[in-house]
Amino acid sequence: MNLLLLVRLRKSPDEIAKGLALGVLVGMTPTFGFQMIIAVFLAFLLRENRIAALVGVWVTNPLTAPIIYALEYESGRLLLGMEHARLPAEFSFAAFKSLGFEVLLPLSVGSIIYGFLCASLTYALTLRLIPIVKTIRISRWPRPRRPF
Template sequence: MLFRRRHSPTRLERMRVAVWPRHSWSRSTRYLGKRVLRLTATPHAIAIGFACGAFASCTPLIGFHFLTAFAVAYLMRGNMIAAALGTSIGNPITFPFIWAVTFKIGQWVLHGRTSDAGPQEVHQQFQHGLFEKSFDALWPMLKPMFIGAIPLGLVLATVSYFAVYKSVEVYQRRRKRTIEKKKRRLFPHPARAMEDDPHA
């Protein structure tokens, strides 16, 4: 196959790239932006899909963000590919802050107070409990995170929707103009061509 890799990546390499980009984060972010802009759907469907992915990434459902984003996007009639791309809001850099904010919001809603734990401390506690503790032992931490994920997810989804909608709308409008200009150059108007032809 053309442009196929000489050595196919191992399963471990695929898992690593899924959570950490092969190149720099800035390059990966630019690539992600281009992927979103070039989707073939209405700006609303793309923006809704991306917003659903952003919302799903705020939940503590590690390993199920794609499925959560697809389910919400299906209900909201959003673009599924955009929903998958929207889950990139949650990544190894942002997860410590997302989990700390959702945990503190949930604590405030449930108990009217928040802990003094920082983002890294909450991140380490959650990761440690996720792999080493039972669900019953982990639930006191998961419960406030689920509750806090709703307001934070709605804020991120709203911001993402308007940002993506405007970006896609502008991109599609410019692309349409470019295509129309190319068509006019390749296929000039027949009436104009007859006026320009002295022998017509």
């Protein structure tokens, strides 16, 4: 459905590709729950295609988010030379506050790297694929004919 929506947009492949890449960039950040709002806001500010940005955000969904965030966390942790975050022995606000930094910093570093990498790939692939896909005839749902 999302591909169909992108193909039927009456925009240039460059406009669609930039909007989709922006959405993928935002989708790779650890802002789960706010990604659609952030993507529309940035697309509005940068004057990019808002619909394509919304579609791109769905790169992280309930099925892919655990895998993507785990990969980003591990990559960020390795780049920063940090140890694995350990669950605190006590359940206090201060203990979870320190745990948040141990998780959020590597996750943010990893999301920046993977976000720009995936957004660049998305832009390049979309720019080349949209003209090809637009030539394919996609029929609409059959509608019952009304008698005159």
